[in-house]
Amino acid sequence: MKVAIIGVGLIGGSFAKDVKRIYPAAELYGFDANEAHLKKALDLGLIDKKTNYDGLAIMDMVLLAIPVDVLVKELPKILDAAGEDTVVFDAGSTKTLICKVVENHSKRRNFLACHPIAGTEFSGPEAAIENLYDGKTNIICEVEKTAFKLQEKALQLFQAMGMRIRYMNAEAHDKHIAYVSHLSHISSFMLGKTVIEKEKNERDIFDMAGSGFESTVRLAKSSPAMWTPIFEQNKDNVIETLAEYIQNLEHFKKMIEKNDFEGVYSEMNNTNKIKQILNGIPLTK
Template structure:
């Protein structure tokens, strides 16, 4: 099968590598608005060739859209308009509701499968692409009842070959859940980095003491604004809800410290320890 990857960055590039390795595709065409990325991706042997979207669609069965969600919303109508029964269009965007609204009722809607691999790193670009990024991670497929059976089958087969766990939900659920287990983590990391960088201006030696715990909570702050601003924009209501709740929790802790109510603080930490049952 010939597959086209639109967006040859961290996710698209890692998919390209893995699809070839697992035998899902034997030829990968890369499409990228950045010529530099395309050249880089070919140098790194992530893709076999670069092409325009139009040319690539003429020759590919599977088209994977792996670009930031705002760019995705812009390009998707064109891709859908040119989709034929021979095509399977799959996106891997981090928010789903707006994308699903956009394709709803399109005559070629059945050829589209909305997917989100819950995997990534804080790096971006073709150089960040790695093997095994997806192994044992979760792939969410959204609103699959609106996809044609044969298109869904192609994607489900891909998920299996990638050794991913499969979860089905609707777009509304997806966007709510990712706000809680992904988007807020990035917000807190960005904010924490800003807090500490601000302080460093006065206190140059702060980072001498940084250790694993700090790195763990702040590493997501290396993530690209090109990817994350569109996510926050498209999932604004959910992100605002969870951010509100998070600020409330922090304010409660602040008040307990101010009033020196360490007993209640102790109980709060005990309660938060229940996260152990979730994390391995």
């Protein structure tokens, strides 16, 4: 089996590690605009060889794990270069625009639109870890547009990697992911910004930071190059979720201002049910 990884960072590199474990005989090819990353990926043994557009026709699978702005430009070219039996799938955090740019492509049937909900706040080939995808959800969009045999080939690997598969249309994906992923990143970045701004005048403030602060600002370590195009492509949904979040914060602030601490208690108490939700217990509506 020949697998090409386009973008040998955290996502691509971790994927490569799993492929090697599941198919020890697999040949792994890397393709990356960043020569230093490519060299590092070779050194770390994430990939066996370099490749380029001309090398893609012989691949069984091609994973695109690159920022979504580059993805929408590269995907049509990658499909052009793919072989008849190559399945090309992506790992982009947005889905609508990605599906749109190839809707009329002659090799649309070779493409499977994927979003594995996995990652860490780190990036680059050194950040790649084994079993990153184990137990994680992989959202697949417009599955009916992919050739059945090619779907099967990809799904077999995803299942062997331990992923749970969920099917969804691209618009629903982008709307929902804005709440459970994109908003978390913005809330975290702005929390970091607020505290850093304060620290300019009040030194030693971070000496007081505990594990709670660390947990809520963890995502503020994420890569701006990856996240800026995500917010751009999912602009309308991100604005909507941000507006709701700001409204909830304003309401909480007003309750404190008006000394409505029964209201403050009740808001927090209602939100405590996030415990059960995160444990996967269905909510009583």
